[in-house]
Amino acid sequence: xxxxIIELKNLTKSYNGTKAVDNINLFIRExxxxxxxxxxxxxxxxxxxxxxxxxxxxxxxxxxEGVRINDLPPYKRNINTIFQRYALFTHMNVYENIAFGLRxxxxxxxxxxxxxxxxLKLVELEGFEKRHVDSLSGGQQQRVAIARALVNExxxxxxxxxxxxxxxxxxxxxxxxxxxxxxxxGITFIYVTHDQEEALTMSDTVVVMNNGxxxxxxxxxxxxxxxxxxxxxxxxxxxxxxxxxxIEDYLVEFAGKKFKxxxxxxxxxxxxxxxxxxxxxxxxxxxxxxxxxxVTSVVFKGVHYEMLVESNxxxxxxxxxxxxxxxxxxxxxxxxEDIHVMKREVTEIEKQx
Amino acid sequence: MVGRTIKRIYIGIIFLFLYAPILVxxxxxxxxxxxxxxxxxxxxxxxxxxxxxxDIIKALYYTFIVALLSSLISTVIGTFAAIxxxxxxxxxxxxxxxxxxxxxxxxxxxxxxxxxxxxxxxNMRLGFLTMLISHVMFNIPYVILSVLPKLxxxxxxxxxxxxxxxxxxxxxxxxxxxxxxxxGVVTGALMAFTLSVDDFVISFFNTGSGVTNLSIVIYSMAxxxxxxxxxxxSTIMLLTVAVLLLVIxxxxxxxxxxxx
Ligand SMILES: Nc1ncnc2c1ncn2[C@@H]1O[C@H](COP(=O)(O)OP(=O)(O)O)[C@@H](O)[C@H]1O
Ligand SMILES: [Mg+2]
Numbered sequence: 001x002x003x004x005i006i007e008l009k010n011l012t013k014s015y016n017g018t019k020a021v022d023n024i025n026l027f028i029r030e031x032x033x034x035x036x037x038x039x040x041x042x043x044x045x046x047x048x049x050x051x052x053x054x055x056x057x058x059x060x061x062x063x064x065e066g067v068r069i070n071d072l073p074p075y076k077r078n079i080n081t082i083f084q085r086y087a088l089f090t091h092m093n094v095y096e097n098i099a100f101g102l103r104x105x106x107x108x109x110x111x112x113x114x115x116x117x118x119x120l121k122l123v124e125l126e127g128f129e130k131r132h133v134d135s136l137s138g139g140q141q142q143r144v145a146i147a148r149a150l151v152n153e154x155x156x157x158x159x160x161x162x163x164x165x166x167x168x169x170x171x172x173x174x175x176x177x178x179x180x181x182x183x184x185x186g187i188t189f190i191y192v193t194h195d196q197e198e199a200l201t202m203s204d205t206v207v208v209m210n211n212g213x214x215x216x217x218x219x220x221x222x223x224x225x226x227x228x229x230x231x232x233x234x235x236x237x238x239x240x241x242x243x244x245x246x247i248e249d250y251l252v253e254f255a256g257k258k259f260k261x262x263x264x265x266x267x268x269x270x271x272x273x274x275x276x277x278x279x280x281x282x283x284x285x286x287x288x289x290x291x292x293x294x295v296t297s298v299v300f301k302g303v304h305y306e307m308l309v310e311s312n313x314x315x316x317x318x319x320x321x322x323x324x325x326x327x328x329x330x331x332x333x334x335x336x337e338d339i340h341v342m343k344r345e346v347t348e349i350e351k352q353x
Numbered sequence: 354m355v356g357r358t359i360k361r362i363y364i365g366i367i368f369l370f371l372y373a374p375i376l377v378x379x380x381x382x383x384x385x386x387x388x389x390x391x392x393x394x395x396x397x398x399x400x401x402x403x404x405x406x407x408d409i410i411k412a413l414y415y416t417f418i419v420a421l422l423s424s425l426i427s428t429v430i431g432t433f434a435a436i437x438x439x440x441x442x443x444x445x446x447x448x449x450x451x452x453x454x455x456x457x458x459x460x461x462x463x464x465x466x467x468x469x470x471x472x473x474x475x476n477m478r479l480g481f482l483t484m485l486i487s488h489v490m491f492n493i494p495y496v497i498l499s500v501l502p503k504l505x506x507x508x509x510x511x512x513x514x515x516x517x518x519x520x521x522x523x524x525x526x527x528x529x530x531x532x533x534x535x536x537g538v539v540t541g542a543l544m545a546f547t548l549s550v551d552d553f554v555i556s557f558f559n560t561g562s563g564v565t566n567l568s569i570v571i572y573s574m575a576x577x578x579x580x581x582x583x584x585x586x587s588t589i590m591l592l593t594v595a596v597l598l599l600v601i602x603x604x605x606x607x608x609x610x611x612x613x
Contacts, residue, residue: 054513074516081517087510091532100528101518152518 002030004066005155005188006051011060013046020046022212023060028156028190033182035191037199038209039235044192045084047209048158051190052081064156080149081158085165086141088133094120094144095129101152119147122181139170146181156188163198175202196236200224208232229342233275240281240316244274244341252341255291255312263341273342278306278319280338289331291316295324375591382584399585409570409586415481416550416566423488424545430489431496431545432538436530438497439504453494464491465558472559479561487559488549495548496541499605503537540604547597550590 006028013021021043028034036044049055051062053074061068069077080101089097098119102112120126123143133141142162149157162178163171179202182189193199199206200220208215208223208231216228227233230241244254249264254274266272286292293311300306304319309330316332324330382400386393403409438449456464468487469479477483508514511533515525531538553568560569567590574583 052513052517054516074513075519075521079517081514083508083510083514085508085510087508087514089511089514089529089533091535100515100520104519104524148518 002032004028005030005064006190007061007063007066008047008051009061009063011047011050011062012058013043013050013055014058019212021050021057024212024214026207026214026217028188030155031186031188032204033179033189033191033202034205034207035193035199035203036207036209037193037196037235038215040194042209043212044194044209045160046212048081048160048190048192051156052079052158053077078154079156079158080152080154082142082145082149082160082162084160084162086145088141088144088148090133092133093129094125094131094133094136097133097144098148098151100148105152115151116147119151122150122184123147123177138166139174142166142174146178150181150185150187153185154187156190158190158192160192161194162191164193171198178202200236208235210235226340227275227342230273230275230344233273233340233342238278238317240276240278240314242274242276242314243344244272246270246272246341250336252339255314257290259290259339260336261339261341262337263339266341266343271344273344275340275342276316276334276338278317279304280334281316281318281320282333283307283309283318283320283322283324284331284333286329286331289333291332293330293332295326295328295330298323298326378584379588379591381581382588384581384584387581399581400589402582403585403589406582408565409567409582412565412567412570415484415564416568419481419485419488419556419566420546420549423485423492423549424542426485427489427492427545428496428538428542431493431541432500432531432534434493435497435500435504435534436526439501453497456491457494457498461491461552461554462558465555468555469558479559481560481562481564484556484560484564484566487555488552491552491555492545492548495544496538499541499544500534500537503534507533536604540601543597543601543604547594547601550597551594 004027008024008026011021011024012019024043024047036047038044046055050057053069053072057070062070064072064077064079089100092100095116098116099112102115107115116129117126120128123146125140125143125147128136128140128144133144136144142165145162159178163174166174175198178189191199191202200223203220205217206220206223207217210231216223216232218226223232224236227236227239233239233241242254244252246252246263246266246269247258248268249266250261252259252261252263252272252274283289291311293309293316295307296310296315297308298305300323301319304321305323307318307320307324309316309318309332311332318332383395383397384393385396385398438446438453441449465487468483468490472479472483472486507530512525512530515529516522520528551568552566553572556566557569557572560566565573567586571583571586571590574580574586
């Protein structure tokens with residue numbers, strides 16, 4: 001395991017009395033591709049801006065290679081940022097944009113030329129030196145912004161929804177390019193997005209946030225397969241979330257029945273949330289199912305059918321390549337490993353009541 | 354068809370009202386005969402006479418110097434004020450903007466008398482310096498109003514991007530923010546220059562010790578009776594201001610509203 005390059009300790013930031021970031025603790029390892037994921041307004045940008053030095057935390061510490069950098073201005077941090085809308089300098093051409101950081105460091109002309117050339121090659125914009133940035137497409141501007149940051153060889157690159165303004169096809173291409181670049185240049189990427197698919201595709205580590213609080217930190221596979229709570233399960237893709245009771249280790253009750261599962265470590269008869277992914281449920285003949293129900297809707301989604309099956313007052317979403325007629329009676333099965341048991345979230349209303 | 358003709362006639366009449374006095378003035382500035390209402394043939398002698406009149410040459414000099422200095426000073430002050438206003442919180446911004454509008458909407462005579470009262474109360478002798486200060490004063494709001502839209506158009510994170518790349522705040526201001534808003538700054542400077550050349554009322558109250566500008570000269574000449582050389586001088590000023598306005602208009606035509 002490589003060493004920690006950035007640590008956030010009890011970081012809190014409020015705007016007008018509302019906490020945008022609420023007591024965050026997180027560490028980021030060297031060369032990691034880490035993504036802050038969460039719905040709009042959950043505090044991702046605020047967290048990133050505190051790391052970059054553009055916002056001061058109300059309390060808590062930011063450590064860079066073990067040294068507290070709370071009071072270091074942005075221009076003294078060995079961190080560069082790709083801003084949400086690129087923020088290219090529109091009165092300069094592509095070359096001058098990329099040269100900006102190098103000129104400040106008084107880089108000799110020949111070295112500057114060499115490094116800029118290398119960067120333009122990396123972002124596939126060779127020959128674009130003299131172009132005016134206004135004349136570039138969104139994707140090209142994006143790549144200039146990346147080159148402008150990377151040419152300074154920062155230890156950490158912050159990216160705030162860098163692909164949000166691009167269309168779907170270009171976004172997919174840029175995702176792959178960014179991942180390749182990160183591998184090639186060996187820089188720590190701290191990436192912000194509200195797009196769960198993007199986060200799961202690109203990252204080594206995903207940090208799910210909601211209301212300024214970290215909900216879960218883990219690898220994309222962990223986050224997807226073992227969501228820690230209802231919010232994460234719901235945010236990371238479509239899910240069936242049921243209320244249940246953990247009878248004992250490896251035995252959970254929901255939908256009026258008891259099921260074997262692989263989870264343990266709960267109290268006896270503790271109320272829990274149970275998640276079953278739509279693609280983990282198999283449709284069988286009625287008499288072969290663990291549960292039985294009636295198909296209420298079928299939509300073809302290109303690769304699979306998305307079906308809703310009503311059983312005992314709950315609508316299960318199921319992804320399957322087999323089509324069932326609406327109105328047909330079916331059985332549903334799933335294995336113990338398909339059942340994900342999570343601690344029950346105390347919701348705001350319950351807290352107040 | 355009829356509607357369109359009527360529209361055209363209507364507009365024609367309006368322009369006639371607006372421009373007839375100016376047109377008459379320009380025509381008479383080339384009139385050989387000294388008496389009005391009588392065309393004595395084409396001449397440029399009144400223009401020649403202007404440049405032999407030492408009072409007018411002096412006034413021309415002061416007009417130009419005051420316009421140049423006041424537009425430069427007010428551009429510098431106004432630009433930094435605009436940057437400050439732009440970075441203020443929403444509430445403070447509203448208040449300051451309204452305070453900024455006040456001198457724009459205030460009648461010149463009130464501004465002029467107010468400034469004079471101020472100068473007299475601090476025992477400043479009215480003259481070149483007081484006129485210059487008063488011009489700087491009334492120019493600043495216009496510079497602010499022409500720079501602010503450029504700041505608003507600028508990407509919110511432009512300055513931060515410069516800091517991010519290692520620029521000190523001063524370097525970021527010099528190399529990024531100022532160049533990005535330069536078109537607005539130049540427009541503001543041109544506007545300040547124009548307003549300064551154009552001003553009569555405020556200058557009238559805030560000068561003394563024999564320092565006059567062209568509009569004051571025209572005023573005092575007119576009081577002594579209309580000489581044809583006034584027409585010539587007025588024509589020159591009119592054309593100067595018209596050219597400046599055209600330039601400003603061209604610069605702001607690209608969707609940059611001066612008054613938001
Ligand atoms: N400069 C600011 N002034 C006031 N409130 C802000 C400011 N920046 C962010 N906020 C608030 O803080 C919360 C978190 O914002 P942000 O970090 O931008 O979220 P995200 O990037 O996850 O969408 C939001 O409720 C937002 O309205
Ligand atoms: Mg954001």
